[in-house]
Amino acid sequence: MVTVGAETSSLRVREVTKSFRPPGNGAASRLALDSISLSIAAGELVAIIGPSGCGKSTLLRLIAGLDTPDSGEITIGFEQISGPSAERGLVFQDPNLFPWLTVRRNIEAGLVARGVLQEKRDEVQKFMELVGLDGFADAYPHHLSGGMAQRVALARALINHPKVLLLDEPLGALDAFTRMRMQDEVLHLWRGGRAERAVRVRPEIVSEKLLRLWQSRRTTMSLVTHDIDEAIYMSDRIMVMSPRPGRIEWTIPVELDRPRDRSSADFLRLRAEILEHLHFAGKSASGNNGS
Amino acid sequence: MTNALEELPQRAVAANGHRAGAENGLVAPAATAKSRPHTLLLVPVAAGIALAIHFFITRHQLSAGQYYWLFLFIVLGAGLVGAALYPFFSGLRERMHNLSAIFAAAILLLGLWEVITSGLRLLPLPYFPSPAAILDSMINDRGLLFDSTWHSLMMLMNGYVLGVIVGLISGVCIGWSSSIRYWGMPVLKIVGPIPATAWIPLAMVISPSTAVSSAALIALAVWFPVTMLTASGISNTRASYLDVARTFGAKESYLIFRVAIPAAMPNIFIGLFMGLGASFLTLVVAESVGVKSGLGWYVSWAQGWAEYGKVYAALVIMAGFFSSLMTLLFKVRDIVLVWQKGIIKW
Ligand SMILES: Nc1ncnc2c1ncn2[C@@H]1O[C@H](COP(=O)(O)OP(=O)(O)O)[C@@H](O)[C@H]1O
Numbered sequence: 001m002v003t004v005g006a007e008t009s010s011l012r013v014r015e016v017t018k019s020f021r022p023p024g025n026g027a028a029s030r031l032a033l034d035s036i037s038l039s040i041a042a043g044e045l046v047a048i049i050g051p052s053g054c055g056k057s058t059l060l061r062l063i064a065g066l067d068t069p070d071s072g073e074i075t076i077g078f079e080q081i082s083g084p085s086a087e088r089g090l091v092f093q094d095p096n097l098f099p100w101l102t103v104r105r106n107i108e109a110g111l112v113a114r115g116v117l118q119e120k121r122d123e124v125q126k127f128m129e130l131v132g133l134d135g136f137a138d139a140y141p142h143h144l145s146g147g148m149a150q151r152v153a154l155a156r157a158l159i160n161h162p163k164v165l166l167l168d169e170p171l172g173a174l175d176a177f178t179r180m181r182m183q184d185e186v187l188h189l190w191r192g193g194r195a196e197r198a199v200r201v202r203p204e205i206v207s208e209k210l211l212r213l214w215q216s217r218r219t220t221m222s223l224v225t226h227d228i229d230e231a232i233y234m235s236d237r238i239m240v241m242s243p244r245p246g247r248i249e250w251t252i253p254v255e256l257d258r259p260r261d262r263s264s265a266d267f268l269r270l271r272a273e274i275l276e277h278l279h280f281a282g283k284s285a286s287g288n289n290g291s
Numbered sequence: 292m293t294n295a296l297e298e299l300p301q302r303a304v305a306a307n308g309h310r311a312g313a314e315n316g317l318v319a320p321a322a323t324a325k326s327r328p329h330t331l332l333l334v335p336v337a338a339g340i341a342l343a344i345h346f347f348i349t350r351h352q353l354s355a356g357q358y359y360w361l362f363l364f365i366v367l368g369a370g371l372v373g374a375a376l377y378p379f380f381s382g383l384r385e386r387m388h389n390l391s392a393i394f395a396a397a398i399l400l401l402g403l404w405e406v407i408t409s410g411l412r413l414l415p416l417p418y419f420p421s422p423a424a425i426l427d428s429m430i431n432d433r434g435l436l437f438d439s440t441w442h443s444l445m446m447l448m449n450g451y452v453l454g455v456i457v458g459l460i461s462g463v464c465i466g467w468s469s470s471i472r473y474w475g476m477p478v479l480k481i482v483g484p485i486p487a488t489a490w491i492p493l494a495m496v497i498s499p500s501t502a503v504s505s506a507a508l509i510a511l512a513v514w515f516p517v518t519m520l521t522a523s524g525i526s527n528t529r530a531s532y533l534d535v536a537r538t539f540g541a542k543e544s545y546l547i548f549r550v551a552i553p554a555a556m557p558n559i560f561i562g563l564f565m566g567l568g569a570s571f572l573t574l575v576v577a578e579s580v581g582v583k584s585g586l587g588w589y590v591s592w593a594q595g596w597a598e599y600g601k602v603y604a605a606l607v608i609m610a611g612f613f614s615s616l617m618t619l620l621f622k623v624r625d626i627v628l629v630w631q632k633g634i635i636k637w
């Protein structure tokens with residue numbers, strides 16, 4: 001399963017703590033993440049779920065290098081991260097496309113930023129085809145639907161071939177139908193366009209050449225979501241976070257064959273199990289709040 | 292039957308919800324204009340009326356106001372030619388539908404003006420010449436007027452371009468770097484609001500030539516709004532745009548030139564417009580008190596000789612000159628900000 005050299009794209013978070021000082025008054029800083037540890041194997045897709053405010057976004061921002069932890073360390077492969085870099089892509093719920101650039105230029109942005117547009121220009125076209133945006137190259141972002149905008153954001157993040165792709169509720173703003181279709185597309189991107197999957201997802205856009213291009217690439221992914229079905233449908237493992245201070249409370253492996261059937265008995269059993277757990281967790285959390 | 296046919300697309304449009312209003316707003320005036328082709332004759336009719344007024348008023352001294360005759364005849368001819376050609380060119384048609392009413396009103400206003408001035412002599416004469424007299428002065432003194440316009444243009448461009456360049460640089464620096472903002476903002480807040488024209492006495496003393504000092508004053512007038520709006524645009528760049536750029540490996544130069552500046556462009560253009568307005572004011576004041584050339588100087592010089600026809604001629608040229616520059620800047624903005632929702636056209 002794990003390709004050669006892929007262990008360099010494993011992700012490890014060790015005892016990371018992060019607190020924020022509330023703005024304004026000189027009140028004590030509040031712990032957002034308390035000594036959190038987790039690891040994601042190379043090429044693994046891990047979903048992180050948890051109530052809002054429990055520190056999921058904070059965790060992803062730390063991994064992306066946009067913020068620095070108060071203590072603890074984060075490593076990709078054997079390297080400790082020290083700041084943002086093209087090897088860790090981040091896609092937010094809001095696609096955050098640059099409105100002044102066309103779709104094509106948005107996708108190129110990562111290459112321009114690294115000064116490699118000249119060498120990699122043909123990749124732009126491949127990525128546009130891969131995410132099905134071929135006909136929209138010269139459209140500006142405000143002409144795109146939410147799903148299409150998020151595809152552009154994914155292509156923009158993936159064009160740098162990041163070792164780790166961090167997804168912060170990327171499909172959260174989409175309607176249910178678009179979301180389910182996009183889940184398949186994200187999986188397709190993650191799996192590097194494996195044939196059976198790819199053909200099922202978008203037979204019209206996936207050429208043999210593209211498949212080969214993607215064959216060897218499988219991105220380590222961390223997907224934050226508030227949709228339990230999405231977590232079960234997509235991930236290899238689900239991590240449940242608890243709030244105040246944020247920590248990983250529970251990890252559930254999802255050992256279902258892909259492509260997964262959202263209405264299979266196993267799927268539903270897992271779903272019931274998680275719901276039950278969350279319900280219990282919710283109760284205890286509110287009890288803590290009261291005291 | 293026509294009702295039923297019209298209702299169908301109407302309903303289709305209404306189904307688009309929000310777009311229905313805009314679409315109707317666009318379609319309705321065009322439709323009414325099409326059903327009343329006589330709007331096309333407004334300009335020739337207005338020109339005819341103005342010609343009649345002019346003839347009636349100057350019938351005892353037919354040599355006066357030849358240029359005004361010529362002008363009105365040209366307008367009349369152009370109006371008729373337009374009316375004859377309009378069925379063949381859709382671009383022309385649209386333009387004429389839009390402009391003929393306002394253009395006709397302007398011509399009628401000229402006629403009214405002539406009635407009030409040389410006709411009824413309601414206004415004291417040297418100060419309020421007739422349109423014919425103004426056109427005469429404009430054409431008789433065309434050499435000097437052209438020269439003055441040219442000088443004004445050069446002066447304005449020197450000052451404006453300098454002010455914009457310095458303003459953009461200081462605006463980006465103040466907007467981007469918090470330490471530059473710490474030192475620069477107070478200077479900007481205290482020095483900026485002083486009208487550039489207030490520096491005229493000082494500028495005349497320190498600078499080697501009035502031309503240099505005037506250009507510098509214009510630059511100063513432009514600098515303030517450009518800096519202010521650029522700085523606020525840059526510092527209000529959405530943090531998430533910068534975060535996204537960082538996650539794909541952007542260095543600081545990319546963040547400034549490819550993210551912050553494009554994001555600030557709408558603001559920067561507001562600064563450019565404000566700066567252009569300020570530059571007109573400063574130009575005219577600087578020319579009338581200092582430099583011995585340009586339209587501002589021409590106005591005060593002609594006024595000194597009580598040649599009010601020339602004063603108005605210069606004002607008319609100024610109006611055309613300044614509004615052309617404004618229009619040009621609008622065009623540039625429409626091209627640069629084509630990505631903005633409001634002003635996109637395709
Ligand atoms: N920049 C910040 N400044 C202050 N507090 C913050 C900041 N970012 C996050 N927090 C706090 O940290 C906690 C976790 O936030 P976040 O990571 O956004 O949660 P989630 O993404 O799980 O909803 C929240 O209590 C939030 O108020």
Ligand SMILES: [Mg+2]
Nearest residue numbers: 056057058168
């Ligand atoms: Mg969040």
